[in-house]
Each structure stands twice: as structure tokens, then as C-alpha cells.
Amino acid sequence: MDRFAPKPDWLKVRAPGGDTYQQLKKTFRELDLHTVCEEARCPNVGECWREGTATVMLLGDVCTRGCRFCAVTTGDPRGAVDVREPEHVARAIARLDLQYVVMTMVNRDDLLDGGAEHVGRTVERLHQLRPDILIETLVGDFNGHLSSVDAIVDSGPDVFAHNVECVRRLQRTVRDVRSSYDLSLTVLRRAKERSRAAIQAGKKRLTKSSIMVGLGETDDEVTATMRDLRDAGVDVVTLGQYLRPGPKYHEVMRFVPPEQFAIYQQQALEMGFLYAASGPLVRSSYRAAEVFLRSLLGDVGGDIAAAGKADPAWIEAALGERLTIARREAARVTAEIGDAPATQAGLLEMQPPARGLVPASALVRR
Numbered sequence: 001m002d003r004f005a006p007k008p009d010w011l012k013v014r015a016p017g018g019d020t021y022q023q024l025k026k027t028f029r030e031l032d033l034h035t036v037c038e039e040a041r042c043p044n045v046g047e048c049w050r051e052g053t054a055t056v057m058l059l060g061d062v063c064t065r066g067c068r069f070c071a072v073t074t075g076d077p078r079g080a081v082d083v084r085e086p087e088h089v090a091r092a093i094a095r096l097d098l099q100y101v102v103m104t105m106v107n108r109d110d111l112l113d114g115g116a117e118h119v120g121r122t123v124e125r126l127h128q129l130r131p132d133i134l135i136e137t138l139v140g141d142f143n144g145h146l147s148s149v150d151a152i153v154d155s156g157p158d159v160f161a162h163n164v165e166c167v168r169r170l171q172r173t174v175r176d177v178r179s180s181y182d183l184s185l186t187v188l189r190r191a192k193e194r195s196r197a198a199i200q201a202g203k204k205r206l207t208k209s210s211i212m213v214g215l216g217e218t219d220d221e222v223t224a225t226m227r228d229l230r231d232a233g234v235d236v237v238t239l240g241q242y243l244r245p246g247p248k249y250h251e252v253m254r255f256v257p258p259e260q261f262a263i264y265q266q267q268a269l270e271m272g273f274l275y276a277a278s279g280p281l282v283r284s285s286y287r288a289a290e291v292f293l294r295s296l297l298g299d300v301g302g303d304i305a306a307a308g309k310a311d312p313a314w315i316e317a318a319l320g321e322r323l324t325i326a327r328r329e330a331a332r333v334t335a336e337i338g339d340a341p342a343t344q345a346g347l348l349e350m351q352p353p354a355r356g357l358v359p360a361s362a363l364v365r366r
Helices: 019-030 045-050 085-094 116-129 146-154 168-174 181-194 196-200 219-231 258-271 288-299 304-310 312-337
Strands: 053-058 100-105 134-138 159-161 206-213 236-241 275-278
Touching: 053 085, 053 116, 085 116, 085 312, 100 116, 100 288, 116 134, 116 146, 134 288, 146 181, 168 219, 181 196, 181 206, 181 219, 206 219, 219 236, 219 258, 236 258, 236 288, 258 275, 275 288, 288 312
Parallel strands: 053 100, 100 134, 134 159, 159 206, 206 236, 236 275
Antiparallel strands: none
């Protein structure tokens, strides 16, 4: 498909704006937080920020892999890790009017644990500061080291996310050679199994994955991929249109119409997913707070009373209530810890070491 061809009308959105959007953007800059929402030029940034959802990137902006759909810089970070980042990011986010945060990361094959300990520390510290905030971790495959998957799950995120990205047949032409369809399924399956103890204790723990379409797959292959994800225990799936970041990336082979996305969503629900977000502009972290709430509604099964809460008015009210709590808690944290950034000297005083953690210097591949 000609990369200069005009996009369909359903892929056009209004530029983000509004008081909440501008205030969050200003605050992110002041706190030196980099959001994937902005760097990836996500078309949903305005919607998500208005409802108190944002995605932050941990462990730098250089990825050790080179997938053909992703515009993140590829290179070798040579083990560089900012040990202050977990405290700084946790403190920064805790002071924001956010009810849901997605912590994502670049692949860090240069670290022995792939960066799992670093992400886990960030999750634990944010939970200490803001018990009300919902946390999703969107992580890589850690080269199949399941102990790293366990470390992420054990840190207590409400949602463990790892993206299979595309159908099995296209993995080699779309993803880095070190990535694998079956490895992704293994990671998701392990995360679900590791979460069982928390689920049995009454805590809500979801697993989530995302599929891009428009890369040359067939609709039957998309259906098969959803079935594989469901068999791996994935609770929530998102499906969206792939858009080419630039001429050197994988070309768009087709624009999938909204009607087909509606079919994908119906198929996913029939397979037993708690919720499926499916649409041309849907991305992995699309309106994640709303997706989380709708997933919990799906978790109640055939409860008629709860099923009635799935209407848009109830969802909007629930999101508004959570956002009110988030604002109150953000004000409390700001009053308690102030606006001072985390410093290396004060790191040990402010943050008790999590169990079983090893120093960052021991994690570098030589």
C-alpha cells in the first residue's frame, strides 16, 4: 500500500486539548517524566489523560531490540540504569491526579534480569505512596527467564501486560528475531499462574495482551491468535490498526474497517475474555482505567445486577468517583513528601529495600 495514500475517515481524530490535558502535560515536563502517550504520538492521549490514565517509560529510551513496527531507538545501553528512577517516578506519579498508570519499558537484554527488579521496585514504591492507584506493567519477554516474570508479578501490579503484537505467521517479519510468539504465550501463561495466590486471596489480578492488525494477516489468523491468548489465560485483549511510523518500518497492508473490529470484539467475548477493546484507534493502553473497570464487571459472570452497571453512564460515574479519590490522595502525598525530587543520598532512608533484591551493579551483562 502506498504510504502516501490518504487514511480512511475512521482514523482521523481531533488534536488533544482541554484544561486537564494541558495541566498534565505541564506537570510531566516539570517532573521530567517521559510518557509513551506523547513520544508515540498516540491518538488517544487526550481521552486517556482526561480520565486520569497515562503511560510512563522506565529504564531509558534505548531498546536492545529492533522490531519493524516500533520507532523507539535501538542500541546498546551498556547496562546503564538510573537507580534513583524507581523512587523518583513513584514520587512524581503519586503527586499526579492519576487513577491508573501504565509502567512500560524498553527491552533491556543487557541486564541479567531484563530490568525486572527495577520495574518491580517502582511498582512497590508507588503502591506504598498511593494504595488507591491502579498499576499496569507492560513488559517484555525477559528472554524467557521466568524468574523475571515472577519478580514483576510479585511486586503487585493490578494488570500484567505483555503484547504478542501480531499473528504467528508474521512474527519473523514484524518482531525482532529474539522475540517469539510461543515465548510470549509462555510469559503470559506464567504470569497468570503466578497471580493465582493473589487472586485466591481476593485480590484482582488481570493479564492482558494486544494485537496489531493491518500487517498482512487474515481475519482467521486474528481469531486464532485470540484463541491462543485465551488458552494462555489472558483476561483482556486489545486490538488496533497498525500505523507505519516512517518509511523504514513495516508497511501497512490494509486498513481494517470498524465493522471488522466489532466482529473481533464479539469473538473475543464469546471466547471468554473478560473484556476486549477493539477498534481502529485502540492501542495497548487505550483508556486503561475504563478497560479495567469493564473487565471487573465481566468477572462477575452472570450477575444480572452487576451486568446492568456496564452501561456508559455507570462507567462514567465510576471513573469520576475514582478520579475524585485520586485527586484527594495526590494532594495528601504532596503535603506529606513535598515537591523535592528523590536524591541518591536520601534513597535508602526513603525506601526500605524490597525482599530478595540484588544491587543494580550485579545485573549488568559483561
